[in-house]
């Protein structure tokens with residue numbers, strides 16, 4: 001077989017370009033946004049439908065992974081999907097931790113949530129020069145990311161991206177397990193491989209078994225409270241994600257079944273809090 005130059009180039013890109021994941025997978029973000037959109041006040045629902053592009057057909061979930069797709073065009077946005085804390089401390093402090101790899105303050109997922117919240121608060125200001133459609137899509141995405149425990153992870157392993165593990169028989173890394181594998185295996189095992197069935201189950205739990213907690217999840221004295229979510233995130237990372245895992249660990253039923261409730265909780269909290277934040281912004 002003779003490969004032309006373009007094919008060789010494409011092959012090289014495929015082989016050598018292995019991006020570091022920085023996000024819940026598509027389903028994780030879809031779940032957070034679907035749970036949120038169902039909980040919007042009338043004012044927030046109206047604002048969201050005004051801000052979404054027409055092709056989204058008023059479905060916030062369909063654009064919840066937009067921020068991942070533009071990461072390479074908007075190169076500056078890459079560090080906004082996560083934050084790193086000092087190894088093994090298991091706590092988070094905004095001033096210490098919210099910066100990018102060049103040390104520029106506020107360039108992390110918590111800073112981005114604050115920034116896009118502030119931008120969206122200018123929604124009724126006719127002289128606002130912000131792109132509020134992009135602000136809505138970034139905020140909705142980053143509210144999901146900050147609830148993925150390993151998006152608030154340790155510095156040296158890049159949020160567990162450099163910890164290679166086996167998910168059952170497949171080789172992957174620990175970050176990817178939390179972005180994708182736990183959700184996908186749950187869908188396959190319990191929900192007929194249908195993300196909508198998982199969303200319905202979480203939605204039902206929010207209004208029944210979690211109804212009291214869900215009120216507390218919403219609480220925030222400001223418009224958005226990313227520091228609370230980041231602190232919970234690094235605690236969950238230490239208590240559940242990193243716990244008992246080493247390089248080349250084989251993660252199977254024990255890990256899956258004990259961590260699945262944590263993933264479910266974080267997805268539900270992300271959805272409830274995104275709705276509460278949008279309701280406060282547009283309310």
Ligand SMILES: [Zn+2]
Nearest residue numbers: 022023081145
């Ligand atoms: Zn992301």
